[in-house]
Amino acid sequence: MAAKKILMLVGDFGEDYEIMVPFQTLLAVGHHVDAVCPDKKAGDSIKTAIHDFEGDQTYSEKRGHNFALNADFAKARAENYDALLIPGGRAPEYLRLNEDVIALVRDFAKANKPIAAVCHGAQILAAADVIRDRKISAYPACAPEVRLAGGTYADIAVDDACADGNMITAPAWPAHPKWLAAFLLALGTEIRL
DSSP states (O other), rough: OOOOEEEEEOOTTHHHHHHHHHHHHHHHHTEEEEEOOOOOOOTTTTEEEEEEEOSSOEEEEEEEEEEOOOOOOOOOOGGOEEEEEOOBBHHHHHHOOOOOHHHHHHHHHHHOEEEEGGGGGHHHHTTTTTTTTEEEEEGGGGGHHHHHHHHHEOOOTTOOOOOEEEEEEEEGGGGHHHOOOOOOOTTOOOOOO
């Protein structure tokens, strides 16, 4: 299997599991992952948040870890990567306001490269206007944004994933096994035990 080069868009208070688990999983199977954040460079870090489902009307939030970036956002170009990964948490709500983020996501979509987004990551996809006529999953609170952007909201279990062409999406971190498996399949990853 040829190693793929993946760009991961992160920001402060992105969901800890949705950043750490995909990053480490993709590295473990031999891929290269560049984690970037607008206005930050390699060696800087972001603060993550841990979101949990504890029986409340919505998820709870606690301070997570510091996550070190290993590449510069300013140098990121879609043509240098095989795929894009967008974690959720609170980061997408402000990252989607950055025109450079939106342009980068559109470049990946135009090139029909695999794009994996989980939870609130769909907010960035909706803002980039790349989900029209696509079936997209996200955290249920993002369903209106998916629909307003012309997508069909995939109302699936929190531990399930949805693949529609090059878009691989999921509602939240409990979906990691299915979401990451679908993303690895889209990357052409072969895992041998």
